[in-house]
Amino acid sequence: MTVNRLDAADRAVHDWYRFVLSFPPHLVRDYLERFELASGQTILDPFCGTGTTLVEARLHGLRAIGIEANALAHFASTVKTSWAVDPDEMVTHAEAVAALALSELAGWNGAPLRSLANEPQALLLRDSISPLPLHKALVLRDALRTAHDCRWLDHELLDHELLALAHVLVNDASNLHFGPEVGVRSVKRSDASVVEAWLETVCRMADDVRQLPQAMPPATVHHADARNMGQLLRPVSIDAVFTSPPYPNEKDYTRTTRLESVVLGYVNSKAELRAMKQGLLRSNTRNVYKHDDDDAWVAAYPQVLALADEIERRRSELGKTSGFERLYARVTRLYFGGMARHLAELRPFLRPGAMLGYVVGDQASFFQVLIRTGELLADIAQSLGYEVVSIDLFRTRLATATKQQMREEVVVLRWPKRVRRTLPPAPMTRNRQSVRVSPLAPRNSPLLSS
Numbered sequence: 001m002t003v004n005r006l007d008a009a010d011r012a013v014h015d016w017y018r019f020v021l022s023f024p025p026h027l028v029r030d031y032l033e034r035f036e037l038a039s040g041q042t043i044l045d046p047f048c049g050t051g052t053t054l055v056e057a058r059l060h061g062l063r064a065i066g067i068e069a070n071a072l073a074h075f076a077s078t079v080k081t082s083w084a085v086d087p088d089e090m091v092t093h094a095e096a097v098a099a100l101a102l103s104e105l106a107g108w109n110g111a112p113l114r115s116l117a118n119e120p121q122a123l124l125l126r127d128s129i130s131p132l133p134l135h136k137a138l139v140l141r142d143a144l145r146t147a148h149d150c151r152w153l154d155h156e157l158l159d160h161e162l163l164a165l166a167h168v169l170v171n172d173a174s175n176l177h178f179g180p181e182v183g184v185r186s187v188k189r190s191d192a193s194v195v196e197a198w199l200e201t202v203c204r205m206a207d208d209v210r211q212l213p214q215a216m217p218p219a220t221v222h223h224a225d226a227r228n229m230g231q232l233l234r235p236v237s238i239d240a241v242f243t244s245p246p247y248p249n250e251k252d253y254t255r256t257t258r259l260e261s262v263v264l265g266y267v268n269s270k271a272e273l274r275a276m277k278q279g280l281l282r283s284n285t286r287n288v289y290k291h292d293d294d295d296a297w298v299a300a301y302p303q304v305l306a307l308a309d310e311i312e313r314r315r316s317e318l319g320k321t322s323g324f325e326r327l328y329a330r331v332t333r334l335y336f337g338g339m340a341r342h343l344a345e346l347r348p349f350l351r352p353g354a355m356l357g358y359v360v361g362d363q364a365s366f367f368q369v370l371i372r373t374g375e376l377l378a379d380i381a382q383s384l385g386y387e388v389v390s391i392d393l394f395r396t397r398l399a400t401a402t403k404q405q406m407r408e409e410v411v412v413l414r415w416p417k418r419v420r421r422t423l424p425p426a427p428m429t430r431n432r433q434s435v436r437v438s439p440l441a442p443r444n445s446p447l448l449s450s
């Protein structure tokens with residue numbers, strides 16, 4: 001497990017906000033070195049999460065491009081790669097905002113605590129935050145809003161300070177634990193020093209900014225779907241890819257960021273949550289929809305079809321009939337179909353010889369049928385014209401249900417130096433148009449529009 005931990009030496013910037021799905025910076029570094037990337041070249045992370053690849057890339061003088069469909073993770077990656085803020089100004093502003101929030105909290109006269117409206121509140125995991133820490137976080141959030149409205153906090157600083165609030169909400173104010181599923185602790189935090197923890201976090205961020213090299217190539221982070229990148233990238237412009245897409249299991253990736261997404265206003269209703277899920281790769285039964293048809297992309301892959309059939313056969317043998325269980329076979333086809341679609345879509349943007357690393361884990365969440373994610377992705381990539389260089393073991397994890405050690409691997413691919421004139425066709429049976437979706441609309445900080 002330690003192989004996945006954030007080393008103390010890597011805390012700067014990476015620690016501004018991370019989640020349980022983040023991979024460690026040292027893994028990215030190993031592959032930047034192995035791919036022999038030179039300063040000024042461009043690396044893409046199409047499932048960039050909280051921006052680990054992008055931050056490391058910038059630290060190494062590379063141009064970085066990220067794509068992320070979860071609005072909160074996109075916001076975190078954007079802030080973590082925005083280093084042109086004045087650290088002294090950031091601390092001065094934060095002290096003023098903290099003073100405003102603390103004076104309001106000190107003057108509390110027993111009036112009802114601040115809380116969320118019913119609809120956003122209903123999106124939270126039950127008891128994920130106790131009433132008093134939530135009240136304090138909302139007082140702080142509203143003090144930030146006031147500071148911005150009064151124009152004594154500019155947009156960039158506001159974003160950094162909001163990310164610090166996201167960090168504090170999860171780490172200092174909530175009752176959440178991550179291990180690796182997100183859950184709620186049995187012993188709840190009835191109170192927390194939210195404003196003080198936030199000010200400390202902002203000061204740490206300012207210290208990090210002071211140490212950062214400023215004249216580095218820029219990073220761009222798109223709030224978009226990695227299965228539909230056509231409008232975002234320039235043809236033949238990407239030298240390398242290093243990424244970790246979701247894995248096919250029962251993890252609802254939006255639960256991991258739910259508390260901070262709701263408090264910061266990135267998700268306000270069931271409809272907004274659904275819209276966010278629709279932009280994600282189908283990897284669990286809670287984000288499968290009637291009209292989904294990514295499975296068309298693997299209609300010609302016997303290995304994926306056989307795997308889905310085995311899962312369905314197992315369901316029938318076990319007599320499992322719930323709606324979720326009936327979807328396991330379909331989600332498996334949709335997952336590999338979505339990855340095939342992504343890999344097919346990526347091809348025109350890669351430079352000849354571009355190196356790619358996909359970090360994925362074997363899974364057994366669907367009736368304990370073993371899904372060799374890395375091997376299957378390598379096969380799909382090969383049939384799309386990629387060369388499979390290696391499948392490296394990154395670490396093993398103990399699967400709680402089966403007590404088996406599951407492999408987490410880096411699938412290393414290369415886009416050929418000499419690309420065949422006719423690329424192998426995308427493995428699909430339906431009209432290409434029918435499986436395209438629009439890129440997600442970019443979003444400004446929702447705090448400003450509410």
Ligand SMILES: C[S@@+](CC[C@H](N)C(=O)[O-])C[C@H]1O[C@@H](n2cnc3c(N)ncnc32)[C@H](O)[C@@H]1O
Nearest residue numbers: 022023047049050052068069070225226280281
């Ligand atoms: C395993 S996490 C990546 C973590 C990242 N390596 C880090 O260090 O923070 C996978 C990410 O892919 C995102 N994602 C899922 N489907 C996506 C899609 N279709 N397009 C873009 N991002 C997607 C999820 O929201 C999640 O943040």
